[in-house]
Amino acid sequence: MVETLFSKLSDNVVLNILFKLEEDPRDWAWLACSCTKFSSMIRNVCWKIKYYKVIPSIVSDLLTGSTEPAGS
Known part of the structure; x- marks a missing residue:
């Protein structure tokens, strides 16, 4: 496997990037299909x-x- 600069980023940095994309759920769906880490x-x-x-x-x-039922 080729190591890239992006693969060297910490999980916290990647999560911060992902949370900037949370407005449109399709972005997360596309990224989830692109890489097992995502x-x-x-x-x-x-x-x-x-x-x-x-x-x-x-x-x-x-x-x-x-x-118990939710909210009780």
């Missing part, structure tokens, strides 16, 4: 944070494994 970061970090911002009580219930 796919993993978008799926495991970006979407979880975006969901938590939009629907925090539901995400909180899902992460804790609560069996």
Whole structure:
């Protein structure tokens, strides 16, 4: 595998770049298809944070494994 300057960036720097693209979900979808590193970061970090911002009580219930209905 050829190492590029971009591959030397820390995950935090890459995540900062990805979060600048969060307005249009298609950008994340295209990037997720381009590289396994992007796919993993978008799926495991970006979407979880975006969901938590939009629907925090539901995400909180899902992460804790609560069996009670959301919002109760």
